[in-house]
Amino acid sequence: MQEFVDLTGASGASYRFRLLAPTATPSRMGGNYAAVQVRGGGVRVLGVGATNDLSQVREALAGVRGASIYIRLNVSRQEREAEHEDLAARYPELAVSAAD
Numbered sequence: 001m002q003e004f005v006d007l008t009g010a011s012g013a014s015y016r017f018r019l020l021a022p023t024a025t026p027s028r029m030g031g032n033y034a035a036v037q038v039r040g041g042g043v044r045v046l047g048v049g050a051t052n053d054l055s056q057v058r059e060a061l062a063g064v065r066g067a068s069i070y071i072r073l074n075v076s077r078q079e080r081e082a083e084h085e086d087l088a089a090r091y092p093e094l095a096v097s098a099a100d
Helices: 054-060 077-090
Strands: 004-008 014-019 031-039 042-051 068-073
Touching: 004 031, 004 042, 004 077, 014 031, 014 077, 031 054, 031 077, 042 054, 042 077, 054 068
Parallel strands: none
Antiparallel strands: 004 014, 014 068, 031 042, 031 068
């Protein structure tokens, strides 16, 4: 399993996400998250989102099966929302609404 994945937004900007271990609970900090399948060096994105509380990310992605969760700490609301908008524009059918 890859520890990091880089996802590219519609703007061409690249965002690095870190694997959330299956037994880990992230801190209650804000950030972006992605549900990803990594196979043979390729990455398939199954969902992207943003939240003010990353400790709730597993609940937000409860309906997404067969994926690993990757997170990106991003405390600044403005930056978090801008990154989410960029990723949601690239993967519109997979975007989870930004949660507060």
